[in-house]
Amino acid sequence: MKKAILLLSGxxxxxxxxxxxxxxxxxxxxxxxSYGQRHSIELEVAKNVAKDLSVKxxxxxxINMRSFGGSALTDDIDVPKDRDMEDxxxxxxxxxxxxxxxxxxxxxxxxxxxxxxxxIGANVLDYSGYPDCRPEYLQAFEDMANLATKAxxxxxxxxxxxxxxxxxxxSEIIKKGLELGVDYANTISCYDPSPEGKSCGHCDSCQLRIxxxxxxxxxxxVFGGVSG
Amino acid sequence: MKKAILLLSGxxxxxxxxxxxxxxxxxxxxxxxSYGQRHSIELEVAKNVAKDLSVKxxxxxxINMRSFGGSALTDDIDVPKDRDMEDxxxxxxxxxxxxxxxxxxxxxxxxxxxxxxxxIGANVLDYSGYPDCRPEYLQAFEDMANLATKAxxxxxxxxxxxxxxxxxxxSEIIKKGLELGVDYANTISCYDPSPEGKSCGHCDSCQLRIxxxxxxxxxxxVFGGVSG
Numbered sequence: 001m002k003k004a005i006l007l008l009s010g011x012x013x014x015x016x017x018x019x020x021x022x023x024x025x026x027x028x029x030x031x032x033x034s035y036g037q038r039h040s041i042e043l044e045v046a047k048n049v050a051k052d053l054s055v056k057x058x059x060x061x062x063i064n065m066r067s068f069g070g071s072a073l074t075d076d077i078d079v080p081k082d083r084d085m086e087d088x089x090x091x092x093x094x095x096x097x098x099x100x101x102x103x104x105x106x107x108x109x110x111x112x113x114x115x116x117x118x119x120i121g122a123n124v125l126d127y128s129g130y131p132d133c134r135p136e137y138l139q140a141f142e143d144m145a146n147l148a149t150k151a152x153x154x155x156x157x158x159x160x161x162x163x164x165x166x167x168x169x170x171s172e173i174i175k176k177g178l179e180l181g182v183d184y185a186n187t188i189s190c191y192d193p194s195p196e197g198k199s200c201g202h203c204d205s206c207q208l209r210i211x212x213x214x215x216x217x218x219x220x221x222v223f224g225g226v227s228g
Numbered sequence: 229m230k231k232a233i234l235l236l237s238g239x240x241x242x243x244x245x246x247x248x249x250x251x252x253x254x255x256x257x258x259x260x261x262s263y264g265q266r267h268s269i270e271l272e273v274a275k276n277v278a279k280d281l282s283v284k285x286x287x288x289x290x291i292n293m294r295s296f297g298g299s300a301l302t303d304d305i306d307v308p309k310d311r312d313m314e315d316x317x318x319x320x321x322x323x324x325x326x327x328x329x330x331x332x333x334x335x336x337x338x339x340x341x342x343x344x345x346x347x348i349g350a351n352v353l354d355y356s357g358y359p360d361c362r363p364e365y366l367q368a369f370e371d372m373a374n375l376a377t378k379a380x381x382x383x384x385x386x387x388x389x390x391x392x393x394x395x396x397x398x399s400e401i402i403k404k405g406l407e408l409g410v411d412y413a414n415t416i417s418c419y420d421p422s423p424e425g426k427s428c429g430h431c432d433s434c435q436l437r438i439x440x441x442x443x444x445x446x447x448x449x450v451f452g453g454v455s456g
Contacts, residue, residue, distance in 0.1 A: 063291050070340040090378045097336035100376045104332040108325035112298040131381040140372035147368050148328045150318045153359040 001027040004117035004162075005106045007099075008032050008058070010045030011189040012209055013121030013165055016177035018053050020164050021119055023180055028055040029113050031106055035098070036066030036074045041197040045188045052186065057113075061105055071095040072191070079192040081202035090129050091204060093191055099132035103141055107159065111149050116157035119164070126170035126212065128204045138163055170212030178216070185221035199223065229255040232345035232390075233334045235327075236260050236286070238273030239417040240437055241349030241393055244405035246281050248392050249347055251408055256283040257341050259334055263326070264294030264302045269425040273416045280414065285341075289333055299323040300419070307420040309430035318357050319432060321419055327360035331369050335387065339377050344385035347392070354398035354440065356432045366391055398440030406444070413449035427451065 069075040190199035418427035
Protein backbone atom coordinates (compact mmCIF):
# COMPACT_ATOMS: atom_id res chain seq x y z
CA MET A 1 0.00 0.00 0.00
CA LYS A 2 1.29 3.49 -0.85
CA LYS A 3 2.13 5.51 2.24
CA ALA A 4 1.71 9.28 2.52
CA ILE A 5 1.87 12.02 5.12
CA LEU A 6 -1.05 14.42 5.73
CA LEU A 7 -1.05 17.73 7.59
CA LEU A 8 -4.31 17.31 9.51
CA SER A 9 -5.97 20.17 11.39
CA GLY A 10 -9.47 18.85 11.95
CA UNK A 11 -10.81 21.51 9.60
CA UNK A 12 -12.89 21.14 6.49
CA UNK A 13 -9.98 21.29 4.03
CA UNK A 14 -7.73 18.70 5.65
CA UNK A 15 -10.64 16.33 6.30
CA UNK A 16 -11.53 16.52 2.60
CA UNK A 17 -7.89 15.98 1.65
CA UNK A 18 -7.83 12.89 3.84
CA UNK A 19 -10.94 11.51 2.13
CA UNK A 20 -9.30 12.13 -1.26
CA UNK A 21 -6.15 10.28 -0.13
CA UNK A 22 -8.20 7.31 1.05
CA UNK A 23 -10.08 7.25 -2.28
CA UNK A 24 -6.70 7.13 -4.05
CA UNK A 25 -5.59 4.15 -1.97
CA UNK A 26 -3.05 5.75 0.35
CA UNK A 27 -2.14 4.48 3.78
CA UNK A 28 -2.23 7.77 5.68
CA UNK A 29 0.20 8.99 8.35
CA UNK A 30 -1.37 12.12 9.80
CA UNK A 31 0.44 14.86 11.70
CA UNK A 32 -1.17 17.63 13.76
CA UNK A 33 0.35 20.40 15.86
CA SER A 34 -0.36 21.76 19.27
CA TYR A 35 1.23 25.13 18.54
CA GLY A 36 -0.42 27.36 21.08
CA GLN A 37 -3.41 28.08 18.84
CA ARG A 38 -6.41 29.62 20.57
CA HIS A 39 -8.58 27.11 18.71
CA SER A 40 -6.89 24.10 20.28
CA ILE A 41 -10.24 22.30 20.22
CA GLU A 42 -9.23 21.46 16.65
CA LEU A 43 -6.80 18.85 18.01
CA GLU A 44 -9.63 16.88 19.61
CA VAL A 45 -11.53 17.15 16.36
CA ALA A 46 -8.43 16.08 14.39
CA LYS A 47 -8.17 12.95 16.54
CA ASN A 48 -11.78 12.06 15.73
CA VAL A 49 -11.34 12.74 12.02
CA ALA A 50 -8.18 10.57 12.01
CA LYS A 51 -10.07 7.77 13.71
CA ASP A 52 -13.24 8.04 11.57
CA LEU A 53 -11.19 7.89 8.40
CA SER A 54 -8.87 5.12 9.63
CA VAL A 55 -5.46 6.72 9.36
CA LYS A 56 -2.57 4.34 9.98
CA UNK A 57 -0.88 6.61 12.54
CA UNK A 58 -1.59 10.07 13.94
CA UNK A 59 1.19 12.10 15.52
CA UNK A 60 0.49 15.25 17.49
CA UNK A 61 3.56 17.43 17.80
CA UNK A 62 3.93 19.96 20.59
CA ILE A 63 5.54 23.22 19.50
CA ASN A 64 4.89 26.40 21.36
CA MET A 65 4.57 29.13 18.75
CA ARG A 66 3.19 31.43 21.45
CA SER A 67 6.81 31.95 22.46
CA PHE A 68 7.05 34.03 19.25
CA GLY A 69 3.55 35.50 19.18
CA GLY A 70 2.82 37.94 16.37
CA SER A 71 -0.55 36.47 15.33
CA ALA A 72 -4.17 36.70 16.43
CA LEU A 73 -4.13 32.89 16.58
CA THR A 74 -1.21 32.63 19.00
CA ASP A 75 -1.26 35.92 20.87
CA ASP A 76 -3.67 38.12 22.80
CA ILE A 77 -4.89 39.85 19.69
CA ASP A 78 -8.58 39.81 18.71
CA VAL A 79 -9.55 37.60 15.78
CA PRO A 80 -11.18 39.86 13.16
CA LYS A 81 -14.93 39.28 12.74
CA ASP A 82 -17.06 39.86 9.63
CA ARG A 83 -13.98 41.04 7.75
CA ASP A 84 -14.39 42.05 4.11
CA MET A 85 -12.94 38.98 2.40
CA GLU A 86 -12.28 41.00 -0.77
CA ASP A 87 -9.69 42.99 1.19
CA UNK A 88 -6.36 41.90 -0.25
CA UNK A 89 -4.25 42.53 2.86
CA UNK A 90 -2.91 39.50 4.68
CA UNK A 91 -4.93 39.44 7.92
CA UNK A 92 -3.63 39.34 11.49
CA UNK A 93 -4.63 35.66 11.75
CA UNK A 94 -1.51 34.93 9.65
CA UNK A 95 0.95 32.93 11.79
CA UNK A 96 4.63 33.57 10.92
CA UNK A 97 6.11 30.68 8.92
CA UNK A 98 3.41 28.27 10.06
CA UNK A 99 3.17 26.07 6.99
CA UNK A 100 6.96 26.08 6.63
CA UNK A 101 7.29 24.74 10.16
CA UNK A 102 4.46 22.22 9.67
CA UNK A 103 5.81 20.97 6.33
CA UNK A 104 9.32 20.67 7.81
CA UNK A 105 8.03 18.29 10.46
CA UNK A 106 6.06 16.45 7.76
CA UNK A 107 9.32 16.10 5.83
CA UNK A 108 11.05 14.51 8.84
CA UNK A 109 8.06 12.23 9.38
CA UNK A 110 8.07 11.20 5.69
CA UNK A 111 11.73 10.24 5.86
CA UNK A 112 11.26 8.11 8.98
CA UNK A 113 8.10 6.43 7.60
CA UNK A 114 9.78 5.89 4.24
CA UNK A 115 7.56 7.88 1.92
CA UNK A 116 8.05 10.88 -0.38
CA UNK A 117 4.42 12.00 -0.62
CA UNK A 118 3.13 14.81 1.59
CA UNK A 119 -0.46 16.10 1.36
CA ILE A 120 -1.69 19.51 2.48
CA GLY A 121 -5.21 20.98 2.25
CA ALA A 122 -4.02 24.41 1.04
CA ASN A 123 -6.26 26.27 -1.40
CA VAL A 124 -6.02 29.72 -2.93
CA LEU A 125 -9.48 30.63 -4.18
CA ASP A 126 -11.49 31.02 -0.97
CA TYR A 127 -8.80 31.64 1.65
CA SER A 128 -7.36 34.36 3.84
CA GLY A 129 -4.49 35.29 1.52
CA TYR A 130 -1.75 33.55 3.49
CA PRO A 131 1.50 33.48 1.45
CA ASP A 132 2.34 29.93 2.52
CA CYS A 133 -0.77 28.48 0.88
CA ARG A 134 0.15 29.51 -2.68
CA PRO A 135 1.29 27.07 -5.40
CA GLU A 136 4.59 28.92 -5.96
CA TYR A 137 5.41 28.59 -2.26
CA LEU A 138 4.54 24.89 -2.21
CA GLN A 139 6.71 24.31 -5.30
CA ALA A 140 9.64 26.11 -3.65
CA PHE A 141 9.21 24.03 -0.51
CA GLU A 142 9.25 20.86 -2.64
CA ASP A 143 12.43 22.00 -4.43
CA MET A 144 14.14 22.72 -1.09
CA ALA A 145 12.97 19.41 0.40
CA ASN A 146 14.57 17.49 -2.44
CA LEU A 147 17.96 18.90 -1.42
CA ALA A 148 17.38 18.53 2.32
CA THR A 149 17.17 14.89 3.27
CA LYS A 150 19.34 11.79 3.21
CA ALA A 151 16.63 9.82 1.40
CA UNK A 152 16.30 12.34 -1.45
CA UNK A 153 20.01 13.06 -1.81
CA UNK A 154 20.75 9.32 -1.92
CA UNK A 155 18.21 9.00 -4.73
CA UNK A 156 15.69 6.79 -2.91
CA UNK A 157 12.86 8.99 -4.15
CA UNK A 158 11.65 12.52 -4.82
CA UNK A 159 9.50 14.52 -2.41
CA UNK A 160 6.15 15.58 -3.84
CA UNK A 161 3.95 18.12 -2.05
CA UNK A 162 0.38 17.30 -3.06
CA UNK A 163 -2.27 19.99 -2.69
CA UNK A 164 -5.34 18.44 -4.32
CA UNK A 165 -7.62 21.34 -3.28
CA UNK A 166 -5.29 24.09 -4.45
CA UNK A 167 -7.46 25.39 -7.30
CA UNK A 168 -10.88 24.45 -5.89
CA UNK A 169 -13.39 26.92 -4.47
CA UNK A 170 -14.75 26.21 -0.99
CA SER A 171 -18.01 25.18 -2.62
CA GLU A 172 -16.20 22.67 -4.87
CA ILE A 173 -14.19 21.32 -1.92
CA ILE A 174 -17.40 20.67 0.04
CA LYS A 175 -19.07 19.08 -2.99
CA LYS A 176 -16.09 16.76 -3.43
CA GLY A 177 -16.04 15.86 0.27
CA LEU A 178 -19.77 15.13 0.36
CA GLU A 179 -19.35 12.79 -2.62
CA LEU A 180 -16.64 10.99 -0.64
CA GLY A 181 -18.80 10.74 2.45
CA VAL A 182 -17.07 13.30 4.70
CA ASP A 183 -19.21 14.16 7.71
CA TYR A 184 -18.55 17.88 8.03
CA ALA A 185 -20.49 18.07 11.28
CA ASN A 186 -17.43 16.39 12.79
CA THR A 187 -14.94 19.00 11.59
CA ILE A 188 -14.20 22.49 12.89
CA SER A 189 -12.70 25.42 11.00
CA CYS A 190 -13.34 28.35 13.37
CA TYR A 191 -10.37 30.51 14.42
CA ASP A 192 -12.07 31.62 17.62
CA PRO A 193 -14.40 28.94 18.97
CA SER A 194 -16.04 29.11 22.40
CA PRO A 195 -14.46 27.04 25.18
CA GLU A 196 -17.13 24.41 24.45
CA GLY A 197 -16.00 24.25 20.82
CA LYS A 198 -18.83 26.25 19.28
CA SER A 199 -17.82 28.00 16.04
CA CYS A 200 -18.11 31.82 16.11
CA GLY A 201 -19.67 32.15 12.64
CA HIS A 202 -17.91 35.46 11.96
CA CYS A 203 -14.15 34.87 11.50
CA ASP A 204 -12.74 34.47 7.96
CA SER A 205 -12.76 30.72 8.27
CA CYS A 206 -16.39 30.49 9.39
CA GLN A 207 -17.46 32.99 6.72
CA LEU A 208 -15.80 30.95 3.96
CA ARG A 209 -17.35 27.70 5.16
CA ILE A 210 -20.86 29.12 5.52
CA UNK A 211 -20.70 30.52 1.99
CA UNK A 212 -19.32 27.22 0.66
CA UNK A 213 -22.24 25.26 2.09
CA UNK A 214 -24.73 27.92 0.92
CA UNK A 215 -23.34 27.55 -2.63
CA UNK A 216 -24.20 23.85 -2.33
CA UNK A 217 -27.73 24.73 -1.19
CA UNK A 218 -27.04 23.64 2.40
CA UNK A 219 -26.39 25.18 5.76
CA UNK A 220 -23.08 24.45 7.51
CA UNK A 221 -23.76 21.44 9.76
CA VAL A 222 -21.49 22.80 12.54
CA PHE A 223 -24.19 25.37 13.21
CA GLY A 224 -26.92 22.74 13.24
CA GLY A 225 -26.41 21.77 16.88
CA VAL A 226 -24.69 18.54 15.83
CA SER A 227 -21.14 19.37 16.90
CA GLY A 228 -21.48 22.92 18.28
CA MET B 229 21.67 48.43 15.13
CA LYS B 230 21.18 45.66 12.56
CA LYS B 231 19.28 42.70 13.97
CA ALA B 232 19.90 39.09 12.96
CA ILE B 233 18.87 35.59 14.00
CA LEU B 234 21.45 32.90 14.84
CA LEU B 235 20.95 29.14 15.12
CA LEU B 236 23.00 28.51 18.26
CA SER B 237 23.95 25.02 19.42
CA GLY B 238 26.75 25.72 21.89
CA UNK B 239 29.19 24.04 19.52
CA UNK B 240 32.37 25.38 17.99
CA UNK B 241 30.81 26.43 14.69
CA UNK B 242 27.86 28.39 16.03
CA UNK B 243 30.00 30.09 18.71
CA UNK B 244 32.39 31.21 15.97
CA UNK B 245 29.47 32.39 13.83
CA UNK B 246 28.21 34.42 16.78
CA UNK B 247 31.62 36.07 17.22
CA UNK B 248 31.65 36.93 13.50
CA UNK B 249 28.17 38.47 13.79
CA UNK B 250 29.24 40.59 16.74
CA UNK B 251 32.35 41.73 14.84
CA UNK B 252 30.06 42.80 11.99
CA UNK B 253 27.91 44.88 14.35
CA UNK B 254 24.78 42.75 14.56
CA UNK B 255 22.35 42.69 17.46
CA UNK B 256 21.92 38.94 17.81
CA UNK B 257 18.71 37.02 18.51
CA UNK B 258 19.78 33.45 19.18
CA UNK B 259 17.59 30.36 18.94
CA UNK B 260 18.39 26.89 20.28
CA UNK B 261 16.39 23.69 20.31
CA SER B 262 15.67 21.08 22.89
CA TYR B 263 14.86 18.39 20.33
CA GLY B 264 15.44 15.23 22.30
CA GLN B 265 19.16 15.15 21.46
CA ARG B 266 21.26 12.81 23.60
CA HIS B 267 23.77 15.63 23.95
CA SER B 268 21.32 17.98 25.65
CA ILE B 269 24.20 19.36 27.70
CA GLU B 270 24.75 21.56 24.66
CA LEU B 271 21.74 23.65 25.72
CA GLU B 272 23.42 24.62 28.98
CA VAL B 273 26.56 25.44 27.03
CA ALA B 274 24.52 27.43 24.48
CA LYS B 275 23.08 29.53 27.33
CA ASN B 276 26.59 30.34 28.54
CA VAL B 277 27.85 31.17 25.05
CA ALA B 278 24.82 33.44 24.52
CA LYS B 279 25.54 35.20 27.80
CA ASP B 280 29.31 35.50 27.28
CA LEU B 281 28.84 37.02 23.84
CA SER B 282 25.97 39.30 24.92
CA VAL B 283 23.17 38.24 22.62
CA LYS B 284 20.08 40.45 22.79
CA UNK B 285 17.69 37.54 23.31
CA UNK B 286 18.02 33.76 23.46
CA UNK B 287 15.03 31.54 22.79
CA UNK B 288 15.11 27.82 23.52
CA UNK B 289 12.39 25.96 21.65
CA UNK B 290 11.08 22.61 22.81
CA ILE B 291 10.40 20.17 20.00
CA ASN B 292 10.45 16.48 20.60
CA MET B 293 12.11 14.91 17.57
CA ARG B 294 12.39 11.66 19.52
CA SER B 295 8.76 11.12 18.59
CA PHE B 296 10.10 10.43 15.08
CA GLY B 297 13.41 8.79 15.96
CA GLY B 298 15.50 7.54 13.05
CA SER B 299 18.85 8.98 14.19
CA ALA B 300 21.64 8.03 16.56
CA LEU B 301 21.20 11.50 18.11
CA THR B 302 17.51 11.09 18.94
CA ASP B 303 17.06 7.35 19.24
CA ASP B 304 18.58 4.37 21.02
CA ILE B 305 21.18 3.82 18.32
CA ASP B 306 24.91 3.91 19.13
CA VAL B 307 26.85 6.97 17.99
CA PRO B 308 29.64 5.73 15.67
CA LYS B 309 33.13 6.10 17.16
CA ASP B 310 36.44 6.57 15.30
CA ARG B 311 34.56 6.45 12.01
CA ASP B 312 36.58 6.85 8.82
CA MET B 313 35.74 10.45 7.93
CA GLU B 314 36.68 9.84 4.29
CA ASP B 315 33.69 7.50 4.05
CA UNK B 316 31.22 9.35 1.86
CA UNK B 317 28.06 7.78 3.26
CA UNK B 318 25.79 10.00 5.32
CA UNK B 319 26.23 8.66 8.87
CA UNK B 320 23.53 7.52 11.28
CA UNK B 321 23.97 10.72 13.31
CA UNK B 322 22.02 12.45 10.54
CA UNK B 323 18.70 13.71 11.99
CA UNK B 324 15.82 13.78 9.46
CA UNK B 325 15.08 17.33 8.26
CA UNK B 326 16.80 18.88 11.28
CA UNK B 327 18.14 22.05 9.69
CA UNK B 328 14.90 22.51 7.75
CA UNK B 329 12.96 22.44 11.02
CA UNK B 330 15.49 24.70 12.77
CA UNK B 331 15.59 27.22 9.92
CA UNK B 332 11.78 27.25 9.75
CA UNK B 333 11.60 28.35 13.37
CA UNK B 334 14.36 30.89 12.70
CA UNK B 335 12.23 32.22 9.85
CA UNK B 336 9.25 32.70 12.18
CA UNK B 337 11.50 34.35 14.76
CA UNK B 338 12.98 36.67 12.12
CA UNK B 339 9.53 37.83 11.05
CA UNK B 340 8.43 38.57 14.61
CA UNK B 341 11.70 40.36 15.47
CA UNK B 342 11.58 42.28 12.19
CA UNK B 343 14.75 41.12 10.48
CA UNK B 344 15.56 39.27 7.26
CA UNK B 345 19.03 38.01 8.19
CA UNK B 346 19.49 34.46 9.50
CA UNK B 347 22.93 33.04 10.36
CA ILE B 348 23.86 29.36 10.53
CA GLY B 349 27.25 27.79 11.28
CA ALA B 350 27.01 25.20 8.50
CA ASN B 351 30.22 24.19 6.75
CA VAL B 352 30.97 21.62 4.08
CA LEU B 353 34.70 20.93 4.19
CA ASP B 354 35.17 19.20 7.54
CA TYR B 355 31.69 17.89 8.30
CA SER B 356 29.70 14.67 8.47
CA GLY B 357 28.20 14.94 4.99
CA TYR B 358 24.73 16.03 6.09
CA PRO B 359 22.68 17.15 3.05
CA ASP B 360 21.14 20.09 4.91
CA CYS B 361 24.52 21.77 5.43
CA ARG B 362 25.31 22.24 1.73
CA PRO B 363 25.23 25.62 -0.08
CA GLU B 364 22.67 24.41 -2.64
CA TYR B 365 20.34 23.40 0.17
CA LEU B 366 20.75 26.72 1.99
CA GLN B 367 20.07 28.60 -1.26
CA ALA B 368 16.89 26.58 -1.85
CA PHE B 369 15.74 27.30 1.70
CA GLU B 370 16.33 31.01 1.13
CA ASP B 371 14.35 30.92 -2.14
CA MET B 372 11.46 29.15 -0.39
CA ALA B 373 11.57 31.53 2.58
CA ASN B 374 11.16 34.52 0.29
CA LEU B 375 7.81 33.13 -0.87
CA ALA B 376 6.70 32.02 2.59
CA THR B 377 6.15 34.99 4.86
CA LYS B 378 3.95 38.07 5.04
CA ALA B 379 7.00 40.32 5.45
CA UNK B 380 8.73 39.05 2.29
CA UNK B 381 5.61 38.85 0.15
CA UNK B 382 4.67 42.40 1.16
CA UNK B 383 8.13 43.53 0.05
CA UNK B 384 9.42 44.67 3.44
CA UNK B 385 12.71 42.85 2.81
CA UNK B 386 14.38 39.74 1.46
CA UNK B 387 15.45 36.79 3.59
CA UNK B 388 19.17 36.05 3.46
CA UNK B 389 20.61 32.85 4.92
CA UNK B 390 24.18 33.68 5.93
CA UNK B 391 26.64 30.81 6.35
CA UNK B 392 29.96 32.59 6.91
CA UNK B 393 31.82 29.32 7.63
CA UNK B 394 30.47 27.43 4.64
CA UNK B 395 33.76 27.14 2.73
CA UNK B 396 36.15 27.15 5.72
CA UNK B 397 38.02 24.12 7.03
CA UNK B 398 37.69 23.34 10.73
CA SER B 399 41.22 24.62 11.18
CA GLU B 400 40.35 27.95 9.52
CA ILE B 401 37.16 28.26 11.58
CA ILE B 402 39.15 27.85 14.81
CA LYS B 403 41.80 30.31 13.65
CA LYS B 404 39.09 32.88 12.89
CA GLY B 405 37.40 32.31 16.24
CA LEU B 406 40.64 32.63 18.19
CA GLU B 407 41.32 35.95 16.45
CA LEU B 408 37.88 37.11 17.58
CA GLY B 409 38.49 35.97 21.15
CA VAL B 410 36.19 32.92 21.29
CA ASP B 411 36.90 30.79 24.36
CA TYR B 412 36.50 27.31 22.93
CA ALA B 413 36.87 25.72 26.35
CA ASN B 414 33.32 26.98 26.92
CA THR B 415 31.84 25.23 23.87
CA ILE B 416 30.91 21.59 23.31
CA SER B 417 30.64 19.73 20.01
CA CYS B 418 30.46 16.09 21.12
CA TYR B 419 27.54 13.95 19.88
CA ASP B 420 27.80 11.58 22.82
CA PRO B 421 29.07 13.32 25.96
CA SER B 422 29.09 11.73 29.39
CA PRO B 423 26.29 12.72 31.80
CA GLU B 424 28.77 15.21 33.33
CA GLY B 425 29.29 16.81 29.92
CA LYS B 426 32.69 15.31 29.12
CA SER B 427 33.31 15.00 25.36
CA CYS B 428 33.91 11.44 24.11
CA GLY B 429 36.82 12.30 21.81
CA HIS B 430 35.82 9.67 19.24
CA CYS B 431 32.59 10.72 17.49
CA ASP B 432 32.79 12.55 14.12
CA SER B 433 32.32 15.88 15.80
CA CYS B 434 35.10 15.34 18.36
CA GLN B 435 37.44 13.96 15.68
CA LEU B 436 36.93 17.03 13.47
CA ARG B 437 37.52 19.43 16.35
CA ILE B 438 40.63 17.67 17.61
CA UNK B 439 42.14 17.73 14.12
CA UNK B 440 41.20 21.40 13.68
CA UNK B 441 43.01 22.42 16.84
CA UNK B 442 45.99 20.20 15.95
CA UNK B 443 46.23 21.98 12.58
CA UNK B 444 46.55 25.21 14.59
CA UNK B 445 49.31 23.65 16.69
CA UNK B 446 47.07 23.36 19.75
CA UNK B 447 45.17 20.74 21.67
CA UNK B 448 41.39 21.06 21.95
CA UNK B 449 40.76 22.90 25.23
CA VAL B 450 37.64 20.82 26.02
CA PHE B 451 40.02 17.96 26.75
CA GLY B 452 42.21 20.14 28.94
CA GLY B 453 40.14 19.67 32.06
CA VAL B 454 38.71 23.17 31.71
CA SER B 455 35.17 22.25 30.71
CA GLY B 456 35.21 18.43 30.75
